[in-house]
Amino acid sequence: MIELLNYEFIQNALIAGILVSIASGIIGSLIVVNRMVFLAGGIAHTSYGGIGLAVYLGIPIFLGASLFSVLAALLIAYITINQKDRLDTFIGLIWAVGMAIGIILIDLTPGYNVDLMSYLFGSILAVSNEDLYFMSALTAFIIFIITLFYRDILAVSYDSEYAKLRGISVKFFYTLILILSALTVVIAIKVVGLILVIALLTIPIYIAEKLSNSLYSMMFLSAIISSFFTLIGLFISYKLDISSGASIIIVCAISLIFFLFLKKSI
């Protein structure tokens, strides 16, 4: 067990798992309390278009996915603010079109040799040092922004009408939360993949919410619970030689069931 830690790819996987847990704990808390899970799902799937774009243009995957998912976040923010009729239909549309663009761009790429599955379902054991730098930078950026605007974000999330009355720009912070969600999705691509990221943005957060009495402690606790699940999932995936992303999600889900059971019996 301990000798595993001598391998660089294991070290990288552990660091990546913790970075993702911090980002998803913080942003997942905001997504859950603002009831944006469906929107975040839309952003996550749309970012596949960014992966297609990156492969097609030959630029770094993280860069393509970041650009595309932030654009998706802006588009979804614009639609949720302005389109009141059949909002979910439009989000579903963006969700599917983003993925379709990704698939087409990869089809059009000559000599295509990218392992698509690794972006959809994660490949935590293949995290490179460059990946880690990029993930660290994004996580630091998220922590910085949340620290800077914590009170405004809290006010907008809890009672947006009152926040507006107090002169806080609800649209700005709403858009900001979606952009940070987009960046979190990008951080999570290598660890659990685009499709599974929603589970990481909701399951540990749900448990943390029940145990917290402030948004700050919810974020903190989510990050800790999430790290715990990620590391256990990673260990199981290594032992049983199964996909890390799926393994992490199943650990999350089983823990949630135990949590609900415990909560009921107390």
Next chain:
Amino acid sequence: MNVIEIKNLSFKYEEELVLEKVDLEVEEKEFLAIIGPNGGGKSTLLKLMVGILKPLKGEIKLFGKKPEKNLNNLGYVPQNTNININFPIKVIEVVMMGHTSTKKPLIGYKKEEIECARESLRKVGMLEYENRKIGTLSGGQRQRVMIARALCSHPKIMFLDEPTSSIDVKGQREIYELLQKLNKYMTIVVVSHDISIILEYATIVAHINKHLSFHNVKNQKRFFTKDKHFCEVELLQMLGKRND
């Protein structure tokens, strides 16, 4: 001195006017009750007065200035205090949102803000609950917290939208007793359905159903029946008649 002056105010959400040619003047330290049927525009008028909505026509002045220039003078208690009931937030954090400090610290809250929030909570009798999660309070307690939040900016006028709609009878009376106490220091504007309770405390009443009719109920006891209860039907009919 008039603290609220509304002239020729009209407003619509979509096609049809919700408020039409509304005029209203309220003096300092009045207790104004706004009553009227559902969809008559009560809450809309309140939201216009605090500046959440902007008038289609006409103007609204509080202390001679537009509502949005009066952030520190007005306190607002919204209608639905049951939104986000599971939100992980402490009572004191909710109250501190009402504070209008210009310089916010980078992390945490200023001592002055915490003191101010505690003072507001003490005024509404909720200080002992300061560290409780908001969702663990009863409807009446939560309403008091929302009043404390509005008090945190030391307002000169307090606007409340149906403050007793989700509270039991005992809690309702407590809320109105509290408002009556606050009324010694500030003007109170309340939108409400509870006509009998509101007329016990209000000094003036405005009935809104697209148009506004205005009534001074000071020293007016003729609405009372023998058992000191109001006949709401007659009262509503009378107030609903336009004065023009």
